[in-house]
Amino acid sequence: MPSSRRLISFVYFSLAILGAILPTLSNIEFAQTYGPGFDINKFILLANINPAAESLSRDLMVGASAIIIWIVTEARRLKMKNLWIVLLSTFTIAFAFAAPLFLFLRERRLMELEKEGILVDIRIIDQ
Numbered sequence: 001m002p003s004s005r006r007l008i009s010f011v012y013f014s015l016a017i018l019g020a021i022l023p024t025l026s027n028i029e030f031a032q033t034y035g036p037g038f039d040i041n042k043f044i045l046l047a048n049i050n051p052a053a054e055s056l057s058r059d060l061m062v063g064a065s066a067i068i069i070w071i072v073t074e075a076r077r078l079k080m081k082n083l084w085i086v087l088l089s090t091f092t093i094a095f096a097f098a099a100p101l102f103l104f105l106r107e108r109r110l111m112e113l114e115k116e117g118i119l120v121d122i123r124i125i126d127q
Helices: 003-034 040-047 051-077 083-092 095-115
Strands: none
Touching (some): 003 095, 051 095
């Protein structure tokens, strides 16, 4: 297992942790401020309350949609298990958690395949 895979795997895992903690803290603050509970309608309203917020919301929606399509395709190609955890966490925790979590799991799968002597076609420019 190349050490570069381990390092990038660690980076992805660290980003997943941050991607879970930071949005959760904001969601807790939102619920405390606009509660009781988590009012999804109010959340969507505030996420689109001005052009800057609307731009970020739309950017996330389009970008996350494209990445989710790639995640599903890549997981099938690599025969990864438990894809449902990544997809569920996209909506229950945060996309900022789910995307790096998938990348972490993907690196682990690639290390597993390399250990088994299976070459995976990964196109890398300027290696």
